[in-house]
Amino acid sequence: MAKLDFSPIADTTRRAEIVALLRRAILTGQLEPGQKLNELRISEQMRVSRAPLREAMRELVQEGILTSIPYAGTFVINVIAKDIDDAYSFNKVMDELAIERAWKLRDQRFFDELDRRHEAVKQATRDLDTTRQIETALQLHGLIYEWADNSVLLETWQRLTSRLQMYFALHQRARNEPVPSEDVHETYVQLLKGKDMRAAQRHAREHIDLDFEELLSYARGLEKRASKGA
Template structure:
């Protein structure tokens, strides 16, 4: 009997595929915040009945990237500057905790994986693939949460990462300029490889690694515009 360990086979329900499709559409910004999801239309587009689609939407509502109002519809969550700020501040706390848990568990496999993900970010940056750049950067940051061996922390992080990805995608789509070429994750990776845990934690708490300041400024500017134009966000709601 060989000691080969197989990976679990893929979920073969329509529901699971719909969840993946919708999540991707939302996180990449193809579905904009506030936008209403018309069940009939989406179901027809996907060649699927409404039952699995509705179940998928229920999952994404609980995942925090959709919101549902009975008999009115299901919408992509609206993003406010406060939401971003809240998410970011909690993120810092979780990072600090994850570093603490991960620290003594670091080994060669950890360092290798860290380099691998770091390299993926750099490659996406070189390719000017902004969507992938966001994705890989979050995966790089997610490693400490995966490695921390705390399932509840990991779940929490993944929920948070979904939103962060959405926020950044939103931001990237808004600004037309190319992404920064320099490597902003260099320090982060170096500290995680080092021997000073406190320094790594401090970096997580203090350093704006993911361009958050710019993201926040963008969100605030959006709200300025919205408050001037009365209920602009509502008016902008489109149907898919």
């Protein structure tokens, strides 16, 4: 018997494809926060019946990017500053934990994967593909969670990631300006390769600060405008 291990074949249910399509539409901002999802319209567009669509929507509700009100409809979650702030402060603690747990487990495969993902971010930056840039940056950041060898920690991160990606995409879309072309992840990658765990933790925390602060002030601005309008 050869020691080749096959990866599981793709899920070929309509439901799984619908989940992927909807998630992508939400995370890239094609479906805007607060927007209602009309089941009949979407099912016709996708050429599917409502049954698998509804099941897919239940999954995304539990994933935290949709919200459902019985007999009223299912909506893309509304983004308020408090949510972003909560996610931000929670993420800080999670990051410290992830780095601590992953630290001793770093090996050549870790460093290789780190470089690979870093390169993917740089490629997306060169391509001026902002959506992919956010996606790859989060994947780069997620490596420490994958390496931390704790299923609950990883799962929590993955849940959080959906919303983070949505927040950042929203932000990008709003300011609608070319993405910074300099490489903001260089230091992070170097520190993760180094010997000073505390320094890596500190940098992760501060680096996150920068992105989040900008995002927060944007969301606060939105809310101020909304309350004035009402």
